[in-house]
Amino acid sequence: MDNIILEMRGITKTFPGVKALDNVSFKVREGEIHALVGENGAGKSTLMKVLSGVYPAGTYEGEIHYDSEERRFSTIADSEELGIIIIHQELALVPLLSIAENIFLGNEIADKGVIHWPQTFARTQELLKKVGLTESPATLITDIGVGKQQLVEIAKALSKKVRLLILDEPTASLNENDSDALLKLLMEFRNQGMTSIIISHKLNEIKKVADQITILRDGGTVETLDCHKEDISEDRIIKGMVGRAMEDRYPPREPKIGDTLLEVKNWNVYHQHHRDRQFLHDVSFTVRAGEVVGIAGLMGAGRTETAMSIFGKSWGHKITGEVTMRGQPVDVSTIPRAIKAGLAYVTEDRKQLGLVLINNIKENTTLANLSAVAANGVIDERQERKVAGDYRTKLRIRSHSIYQEAVNLSGGNQQKVVLSKWLFTNPEVLILDEPTRGIDIGAKYEIYTIINQLAAEGKGILMISSEMPELLGTCDRIYVMNEGRIVAELSKEEASQESIMRAIMRSGEKH
Amino acid sequence: MVADTSTHTTKPSIGDYLRNNIREYGLLVALVIIMLFFQFVTSGVLFRPVNITNLVLQNSFIVIMALGMLLIIVAGHIDLSVGSIVAFVGAISAIMLVKWGLPAIVVVPACLVVGGIMGAAQGYWVAYQKIPSFIVTLAGMLVFRGMTYVVLGGRPIGPFPKDFQILSTGFVPDFLYFLNPSPEIIKNMVALVAVLALVGYAIYAGLRNRRINEQHGTENEPFVFFAVQMAVIGVVALFIGFQLSTYRGLPNVLIVMGVLIAAYTFVTTRSTIGRRVYAMGGNEKATKLSGINTERLTFYAFVNMGVLAALAGMIITARLNSATPKAGVGFELDVIAACFIGGASASGGVGKITGAVIGAFIMGVMNNGMSIMGIGIDYQQLIKGLVLLAAVFFDVYNKNKGKG
Numbered sequence: 001m002d003n004i005i006l007e008m009r010g011i012t013k014t015f016p017g018v019k020a021l022d023n024v025s026f027k028v029r030e031g032e033i034h035a036l037v038g039e040n041g042a043g044k045s046t047l048m049k050v051l052s053g054v055y056p057a058g059t060y061e062g063e064i065h066y067d068s069e070e071r072r073f074s075t076i077a078d079s080e081e082l083g084i085i086i087i088h089q090e091l092a093l094v095p096l097l098s099i100a101e102n103i104f105l106g107n108e109i110a111d112k113g114v115i116h117w118p119q120t121f122a123r124t125q126e127l128l129k130k131v132g133l134t135e136s137p138a139t140l141i142t143d144i145g146v147g148k149q150q151l152v153e154i155a156k157a158l159s160k161k162v163r164l165l166i167l168d169e170p171t172a173s174l175n176e177n178d179s180d181a182l183l184k185l186l187m188e189f190r191n192q193g194m195t196s197i198i199i200s201h202k203l204n205e206i207k208k209v210a211d212q213i214t215i216l217r218d219g220g221t222v223e224t225l226d227c228h229k230e231d232i233s234e235d236r237i238i239k240g241m242v243g244r245a246m247e248d249r250y251p252p253r254e255p256k257i258g259d260t261l262l263e264v265k266n267w268n269v270y271h272q273h274h275r276d277r278q279f280l281h282d283v284s285f286t287v288r289a290g291e292v293v294g295i296a297g298l299m300g301a302g303r304t305e306t307a308m309s310i311f312g313k314s315w316g317h318k319i320t321g322e323v324t325m326r327g328q329p330v331d332v333s334t335i336p337r338a339i340k341a342g343l344a345y346v347t348e349d350r351k352q353l354g355l356v357l358i359n360n361i362k363e364n365t366t367l368a369n370l371s372a373v374a375a376n377g378v379i380d381e382r383q384e385r386k387v388a389g390d391y392r393t394k395l396r397i398r399s400h401s402i403y404q405e406a407v408n409l410s411g412g413n414q415q416k417v418v419l420s421k422w423l424f425t426n427p428e429v430l431i432l433d434e435p436t437r438g439i440d441i442g443a444k445y446e447i448y449t450i451i452n453q454l455a456a457e458g459k460g461i462l463m464i465s466s467e468m469p470e471l472l473g474t475c476d477r478i479y480v481m482n483e484g485r486i487v488a489e490l491s492k493e494e495a496s497q498e499s500i501m502r503a504i505m506r507s508g509e510k511h
Numbered sequence: 512m513v514a515d516t517s518t519h520t521t522k523p524s525i526g527d528y529l530r531n532n533i534r535e536y537g538l539l540v541a542l543v544i545i546m547l548f549f550q551f552v553t554s555g556v557l558f559r560p561v562n563i564t565n566l567v568l569q570n571s572f573i574v575i576m577a578l579g580m581l582l583i584i585v586a587g588h589i590d591l592s593v594g595s596i597v598a599f600v601g602a603i604s605a606i607m608l609v610k611w612g613l614p615a616i617v618v619v620p621a622c623l624v625v626g627g628i629m630g631a632a633q634g635y636w637v638a639y640q641k642i643p644s645f646i647v648t649l650a651g652m653l654v655f656r657g658m659t660y661v662v663l664g665g666r667p668i669g670p671f672p673k674d675f676q677i678l679s680t681g682f683v684p685d686f687l688y689f690l691n692p693s694p695e696i697i698k699n700m701v702a703l704v705a706v707l708a709l710v711g712y713a714i715y716a717g718l719r720n721r722r723i724n725e726q727h728g729t730e731n732e733p734f735v736f737f738a739v740q741m742a743v744i745g746v747v748a749l750f751i752g753f754q755l756s757t758y759r760g761l762p763n764v765l766i767v768m769g770v771l772i773a774a775y776t777f778v779t780t781r782s783t784i785g786r787r788v789y790a791m792g793g794n795e796k797a798t799k800l801s802g803i804n805t806e807r808l809t810f811y812a813f814v815n816m817g818v819l820a821a822l823a824g825m826i827i828t829a830r831l832n833s834a835t836p837k838a839g840v841g842f843e844l845d846v847i848a849a850c851f852i853g854g855a856s857a858s859g860g861v862g863k864i865t866g867a868v869i870g871a872f873i874m875g876v877m878n879n880g881m882s883i884m885g886i887g888i889d890y891q892q893l894i895k896g897l898v899l900l901a902a903v904f905f906d907v908y909n910k911n912k913g914k915g
Contacts, residue, residue: 311800312802314799314800335799335800335802336802336804338802339802345800347797347800352794352796352797353797353800354800355794356789356793356794356797356798356860357793357794358794358860358861359789359790359793359860363789363790367786367787367790367797367801367803368802368803370783370786370787374783377782377783377784378781378782378783379781379782379783379786381781382723382727385727403730425802
């Protein structure tokens with residue numbers, strides 16, 4: 001167990017103008033699960049790119065020792081040859097190819113360029129069994145869920161005789177069941193002697209599986225914690241990550257709850273693609289002024305679909321039900337009408353659905369309410385600049401100016417730009433779908449603070465989140481969804497991780 | 512990761528500025544070099560007054576269509592049918608004018624409407640039925656070409672009445688002749704005065720813009736660049752204006768073109784419609800979720816393209832003084848190439864009117880220059896193809912370098 005398989009010594013990597021890694025040291029023992037944590041921008045991904053040869057030897061300073069020999073990788077192929085396999089956060093699978101084709105892509109079992117299909121399928125079946133999948137190797141990637149896709153990535157790594165598996169945020173887009181399955185698999189691999197490095201923001205998961213934890217901050221190593229020597233609490237890890245003890249991850253708030261703003265009654269929606277399958281069943285809920293209401297549930301429970309179908313029928317078809325604002329029925333049949341009715345929907349997928357990445361902060365901020373900074377169809381540059389500048393200051397968007405392109409912002413700042421866009425439409429009710437997904441702890445705190453401010457201004461907030469602690473920490477009331485139905489409504493006092501899970505499980509038994 | 516930590520602003524050096532904006536200056540520099548090159552190898556024929564007039568007349572329709580095509584490309588689409596629209600509109604204008612004897616004042620608006628309908632017919636399938644524009648307009652290209660043969664019965668129609676020909680072969684009359692200091696050299700005073708006024712306004716507007724930017728703390732281009740750019744544009748414009756004034760003055764087409772360029776520059780940079788088209792091309796889903804009717808925008812982009820193609824069709828037909836079924840073959844490629852040379856992105860969301868116009872002029876000067884040199888159409892095509900590839904490679908190269 002005390003065999004050091006990997007040691008990185010004094011790694012320094014500079015980009016023009018920025019020192020991304022500064023004299024980082026990192027040691028991994030053979031056969032352990034080693035967690036690498038730190039805020040976004042701390043240098044985790046850069047370090048792993050140095051290790052895997054994405055940044056070739058010579059573009060950084062320092063030494064990499066692997067298997068007690070110094071290595072200088074100049075391509076990814078070099079590191080893969082020695083069994084170092086990295087699985088990136090954004091999955092690198094081709095959606096319209098089969099599982100088998102994906103696993104052996106670039107590494108085909110072939111004779112003079114002719115693929116040996118029976119052998120490919122047989123090998124795939126073996127690999128899938130190892131990761132606990134029962135799918136046929138001929139299944140297309142697009143037909144399986146994200147959780148299973150992640151497992152296919154791991155199977156692909158296994159096909160390459162992996163010794164050191166690196167997972168970059170493997171559970172970021174997985175629901176709790178899939179995450180658990182994945183972590184169990186990692187532990188099983190550990191028992192078989194494989195070494196893994198896992199990068200994650202989910203501290204509870206790290207606590208569950210890690211043998212050692214290395215914390216990075218601002219491009220430097222802070223410390224390495226041994227989970228077997230002492231009991232490491234989440235607060236202990238956070239303290240290392242942010243450099244100070246984080247007393248409370250959720251800013252305090254005195255709720256001042258007013259009249260009912262948004263009420264949705266008997267909302268029934270059929271599936272967008274499978275047109276005769278009813279997806280949402282009699283969903284009803286209310287959001288009051290100054291209230292933060294959560295929707296909990298597993299992936300696929302219908303939370304995003306509920307939000308999007310209400311917001312201008314952006315999802316689904318054959319939509320029936322009633323939406324009222326302050327007791328008056330409102331028309332939400334198109335997005336412009338939904339906006340006019342006082343709704344705003346902050347998407348869970350800010351890169352694909354929230355931002356025009358190649359446009360700058362200013363242009364993204366005013367996009368949903370451009371006519372407010374224009375007269376007779378002509379944009380008033382001065383006013384637009386002022387609006388964007390004000391939101392940049394108010395939401396503390398860190399950028400060099402309002403002319404910075406959205407693509408160059410960090411996740412947290414991107415999210416703030418999306419929030420700016422919707423705040424500028426002056427909505428009464430904001431639907432926030434996974435507002436803190438993939439952003440670091442400091443930025444999360446800022447987003448919670450903004451949510452609190454909005455509630456204090458009398459806006460209604462409907463928050464969808466897969467992170468239960470976040471819902472428990474911020475919401476006044478939580479609805480639980482499962483399989484397209486609202487299965488429970490819990491007050492702040494009733495709500496706990498256990499009560500939410502219980503509601504989900506119990507509803508599962510009924511159907 | 513780089514952006515995460517950069518909260519402070521540093522004033523960029525001139526070198527940085529040049530690196531970041533190399534595309535725009537590069538394009539202008541390329542045009543000037545190409546012009547000087549052909550001026551040299553044609554022993555000065557390129558900038559003769561007659562030839563400048565020809566250059567304008569020959570390229571006006573490419574420029575006009577490039578304005579519409581830029582919007583289409585920025586919106587994330589493509590239109591292959593413009594050459595066929597040119598031919599069809601030319602044909603029906605000939606039928607209305609020559610066969611039916613309708614006056615130009617009726618025919619011109621009628622043809623613009625027809626062009627709009629042709630654009631709408633394609634825009635419907637692209638915007639509302641979500642069929643890729645490449646396929647829809649490929650079909651349109653075949654259908655409209657076929658329709659041209661049908662209405663013309665395979666035979667050319669012409670010649671046209673004078674009032675229609677004015678559209679492309681007319682010149683702005685010299686109503687300022689009394690200001691003319693030396694009638695032996697200068698034949699048309701309006702051309703000179705107009706160009707002088709234009710250059711003056713450009714400098715005034717440029718300076719005003721810089722002042723406004725300064726007031727709001729927005730980054731200006733270094734003054735050296737502004738000055739050099741203004742000087743180059745001013746000298747070239749004054750030279751061309753002078754040359755034109757020694758011949759027959761300003762072609763009507765040039766005025767039409769100038770007004771359209773100004774209008775479309777305004778629409779793309781200042782109007783809400785323009786902004787929305789760019790946003791849509793950058794990320795259609797996010798734009799739609801921001802409450803923008805992306806279908807309608809796409810639809811009208813094609814309608815607009817149809818109208819501009821119809822205008823171009825009439826200009827060409829009037830210039831050739833005959834409507835033929837083969838008119839406008841291959842024009843779509845010149846127009847699309849002009850946009851891409853001008854820096855438009857094939858994936859949408861990026862591109863400038865000024866870029867497309869300069870791109871069109873680069874194509875035009877090369878066509879004209881190579882023809883004067885007596886280079887065959889075969890080699891002309893080869894060279895133009897390589898220039899297109901080089902221009903786009905330059906873009907990609909710069910972008911990758913920027914990523915570091």
